[in-house]
Amino acid sequence: MNIVFRKCKKCGNVIWSFNDTNVSCCNEEMSIIKSNEVDASFEKHVPQYDINDNKITIRVNHVMEDNHYIMWIMMVTDNEIYYKGFEPGQTPEVTFDYKGKCTLYSYCNLHSLWSNKVE
Ligand SMILES: [Fe+2]
Incomplete structure (x- = not known):
């Protein structure tokens, strides 16, 4: 959606x-x-993923410092939204049931919105 x-x-x-x-x-x-439009490191912000046994693990290779961190990760399918929020010091990684084609989003408090499509 x-x-x-x-x-x-x-x-x-x-x-x-x-x-x-x-x-x-x-x-x-x-x-x-819009996602992926801020001038910042793509590799450190775009959500990465692995799919195993109908589970998708989503992670962002980003620091989790008090003043610079990933605030949340979201998975959007055709008809469902999955969300996990994070605090500084936590690992920006989450595992959801894999539902097929979806868009993954991450949000950095300084560098805004990033996305990755899972086809
Ligand atoms: Fe950032």
Whole structure:
């Protein structure tokens, strides 16, 4: 499914929705954010994956420091969304049941949204 990510220009809150309806936060319209568009290391942000025994393990090769870390990983299939949030110091890795074709997303607090398609 197609989902749209938005970020608040004031507080930095990130949300997702299914459509392009205007959404506001802090009394302002939110900016739409696209994946893989920030000038930062692709290898350190794009979610990587392995599929074994109908499980998909998703990881991001990124530091998890207090001021620079992966905030969440998301797996979006045709009709389901799986999400795991992370704190600094944790390992940005998660295993879900593998559901076939999907898009993987990761979100860095400094370098925004990244994605990888699983065909
Ligand atoms: Fe980063």
